[in-house]
Amino acid sequence: MYWSLFPHGDQRGFVDHGDSYTIHYPGASPVARATAQQLRTHAFAMRGIAPPPPAGACPAPLVTSTAGTFVSWRGAVGAAAYNVERAAAATGPWSNVCAGCATDMDTPWEDASRVPGKTVWYRVQGINLDGKAGAISPPFKSVPSPGPPTPPPTPVPPPSSCTYVPDTDCSGGSGGGAGEAAAATKEECCSLCKEHTNCGSSIFQQQASGAGKCFFKPSDCTPISKNGVIACNPKK
Numbered sequence: 318m319y320w321s322l323f324p325h326g327d328q329r330g331f332v333d334h335g336d337s338y339t340i341h342y343p344g345a346s347p348v349a350r351a352t353a354q355q356l357r358t359h360a361f362a363m364r365g366i367a368p369p370p371p372a373g374a375c376p377a378p379l380v381t382s383t384a385g386t387f388v389s390w391r392g393a394v395g396a397a398a399y400n401v402e403r404a405a406a407a408t409g410p411w412s413n414v415c416a417g418c419a420t421d422m423d424t425p426w427e428d429a430s431r432v433p434g435k436t437v438w439y440r441v442q443g444i445n446l447d448g449k450a451g452a453i454s455p456p457f458k459s460v461p462s463p464g465p466p467t468p469p470p471t472p473v474p475p476p477s478s479c480t481y482v483p484d485t486d487c488s489g490g491s492g493g494g495a496g497e498a499a500a501a502t503k504e505e506c507c508s509l510c511k512e513h514t515n516c517g518s519s520i521f522q523q524q525a526s527g528a529g530k531c532f533f534k535p536s537d538c539t540p541i542s543k544n545g546v547i548a549c550n551p552k553k
Contacts, residue, residue: 319356325392328381329424343372343397343446345422350397354446375443375451383459387425388439393451396443400450401426404438407456417444434461497532506531 321339323332331341344350361369375393382389388401401415419426431437438456445451500506503521509531510519516533523529 325394325421327391329389329391330421331392341421343395345420350446372445372447372449374449375445377452378441378443378454380439380441380454380457382425383439383457384425386428386431386433388428388441388459389425390441390454392421392424393443395445396421396451397446398444400442400444401428402440402442402453403428403431404440404456405435407438407458411440436460497530500529500531502529505529509533 319338319340321334321336323334323339323341326332331345340349340353340356342353344353358367358369361367373395375396378393378396378399379391380388381391390399393399397420398417399415399419399421400413400417401419402411403414404411414428414430415426428439437459439459440454440456442453443451498509500509500521506519506521506529510516510533513533515535518534520532520534521529522532
């Protein structure tokens with residue numbers, strides 16, 4: 318028994334109801350197809366017609382969309398399978414790239430043999446349960462999908478006016494009247510040194526509290542190794 322006969326979807330496949338008492342004709346699986354033909358045969362028998370007449374010719378499907386190498390179409394009533402043809406122009410010549418290889422349950426169907434980057438045309442033809450091909454859909458132009466957008470150029474930061482050297486310090490501490498100042502970042506420390514009259518280089522140290530300190534070094538200090546500091550040599 319069934320109580321819901323659902324049609325093809327507007328874009329592809331069938332309208333899906335999800336009810337165990339729903340039927341799609343001529344059937345979405347071998348079992349469903351056998352059941353549908355039992356119902357058809359019995360319906361004609363109740364009218365006194367036996368055996369049932371041959372399957373009707375399929376009307377034209379309708380290609381609804383293409384995306385990359387995938388093709389979708391609105392199905393034709395009574396189609397058990399479909400031919401998919403491809404051409405370089407709407408007038409042909411046409412090549413059958415899917416000889417009865419797809420059903421309404423296989424859309425969107427992938428045209429794996431399509432050459433990327435070329436405009437092609439498609440048309441689709443339904444095949445009924447007796448293996449006879451029906452009307453052909455109007456040609457559908459498939460334009461290659463655009464490639465990924467070109468990413469914007471990576472911004473190039475302006476040349477730094479300071480050169481940082483990890484793990485170096487100057488002997489003699491903050492000598493030569495250079496002194497020190499609070500700085501939140503090493504960039505700020507470098508800028509302070511650049512503006513300072515007696516600073517030849519600066520050392521930035523991050524404090525445990527999160528604050529930073531900038532030590533100004535005279536230009537004639539001797540660099541030595543010291544962990545946890547970054548020396549700045551501004552170009553004045």
